[in-house]
Amino acid sequence: MKFLDLTKVQIRSGTGGNGCASFRREAYVEFGGPDGGDGGKGGDVWVEAVTGLNTLIDFRYQQHYFAQNGRGGQGRQMTGADGNDIILKVPVGTEILDEEQEVVLADLTSVGQRVRLAAGGNGGWGNLRFKTSTNRAPRKANPGQDGIVRDVWLQLKLIADVGLLGMPNAGKSTFLAATSNARPKIADYPFTTLHPNLGVVGIDETEFVVADIPGLIAGAHEGTGLGDRFLGHVERCAVLLHLVDATSENPVEDYKTIINELEMYGGDLAGKQRVTALNKVDALTTDEREGVAKALEDATGSPVMRQSGVSREGLQDTLRVLREIIDANATAEIEADKEPEAWRP
Numbered sequence: 001m002k003f004l005d006l007t008k009v010q011i012r013s014g015t016g017g018n019g020c021a022s023f024r025r026e027a028y029v030e031f032g033g034p035d036g037g038d039g040g041k042g043g044d045v046w047v048e049a050v051t052g053l054n055t056l057i058d059f060r061y062q063q064h065y066f067a068q069n070g071r072g073g074q075g076r077q078m079t080g081a082d083g084n085d086i087i088l089k090v091p092v093g094t095e096i097l098d099e100e101q102e103v104v105l106a107d108l109t110s111v112g113q114r115v116r117l118a119a120g121g122n123g124g125w126g127n128l129r130f131k132t133s134t135n136r137a138p139r140k141a142n143p144g145q146d147g148i149v150r151d152v153w154l155q156l157k158l159i160a161d162v163g164l165l166g167m168p169n170a171g172k173s174t175f176l177a178a179t180s181n182a183r184p185k186i187a188d189y190p191f192t193t194l195h196p197n198l199g200v201v202g203i204d205e206t207e208f209v210v211a212d213i214p215g216l217i218a219g220a221h222e223g224t225g226l227g228d229r230f231l232g233h234v235e236r237c238a239v240l241l242h243l244v245d246a247t248s249e250n251p252v253e254d255y256k257t258i259i260n261e262l263e264m265y266g267g268d269l270a271g272k273q274r275v276t277a278l279n280k281v282d283a284l285t286t287d288e289r290e291g292v293a294k295a296l297e298d299a300t301g302s303p304v305m306r307q308s309g310v311s312r313e314g315l316q317d318t319l320r321v322l323r324e325i326i327d328a329n330a331t332a333e334i335e336a337d338k339e340p341e342a343w344r345p
Helices: 172-179 227-233 251-265 286-300 315-337
Strands: 006-014 045-050 062-067 086-091 094-097 106-107 115-117 148-157 161-164 199-202 206-212 239-245 274-279
Touching: 006 115, 045 274, 062 086, 086 148, 086 227, 106 227, 106 274, 115 148, 161 172, 161 227, 172 199, 172 206, 172 239, 172 315, 199 315, 206 239, 206 315, 227 251, 239 251, 239 315, 251 286, 274 315
Parallel strands: 006 062, 045 086, 161 206, 161 239, 239 274
Antiparallel strands: 006 148, 045 115, 094 106, 094 148, 199 206
């Protein structure tokens, strides 16, 4: 299945049915009068987050979604049928943006969450509605209201607990394959990863989700390489794991490059909690790895994990640190959601 995380669709709610101008005429009935029914309401356009989806690829092959129009009213006071709604089913984590991609109309972060994007038009009134004491035979009926036509963008931001960051060939895919059930493409050339991958990691009888995104390089915020548009997939993560290649010519400079791209991306991504790990340490001697780790710790101002996705050295320690941060953030959210107890004397 191909991965698609941004697409544009056109939606249109249903037009309301027209009201009916009709009069009651029956043999041997002394009094007639207006009996035109109202038109039915047009269908709404909804968007709903569902399970089992992790891409927007279905919306590449169908970009137009129209709800059903309402049926017109009829004589004998018969109201027209309402139009059927249409529901766009999207993965959890999908944002709905306006046509200019400037305003977020909806953010679907939980299964079953539904948002109405366009309301159907109301049905028109039949002439029975216009009957008064002075106008006993109105010949007036209203047309139904038009539906709403609009273009919206669907943008998927994967929901994961941990987001992987790093330069191309930093070992992110190898780390994901060594610690989870994911099987991303791994090769010895840059930009092997072309779209985000998700993996479920198990540690100490608990599980959490890790998201791997394509590597960043200097100037990614200006579109260099694959750009920075995939950074949106780690915005929702509780913690970021920054992998630094220990075999690089200048690991400290690689670290600063990624941090600069996070800051240029904007939002709160640069301030999100991070764990820095020196990867591929199995390719260095003990003295070399300690020298590189010390220089990296001076640049980060915090401890640096030492690990290798190939030899699996240090992976368990890194996963336990990530697990502790995830649990701490979850506890903090629960405490924040608790309502304050009522004051008691």
